Amino acid sequence: MNIGYILLMCLALAVIGDAFLLSHNRNGEDDWADFRDAHHCTPLMETDGSNRAGYRCDDGKVHYRWRQMR
DSSP states (O other), rough: OOOOHHHHHHHHHHHHHHHHHHOOOOGGGGGHHHHOOOOOOOOOOOSSSSSSOOEOOTTOOEEGGGGOOO
C-alpha cells in the first residue's frame, strides 16, 4: 500500500473523529445566561492582555465560559 494512501486514511480518520467529538459536545453555552443571572455573576476586569477574564459568582468561584478557557 502506498504511503500516501495511509496518510490520507489517517487524515480522514482524524477528521471523522473530530466531527464525532464536536457533534457530541455539550458545552452548556445555551444555559450560560440563566446561570449568570441566577448566581449574580459579575465580569472580572483583570486581564493579562488577552480576553480571558472570568466571571465571579455568588458561590465564591470564578467561572470561565468554554471559549475563554486556556
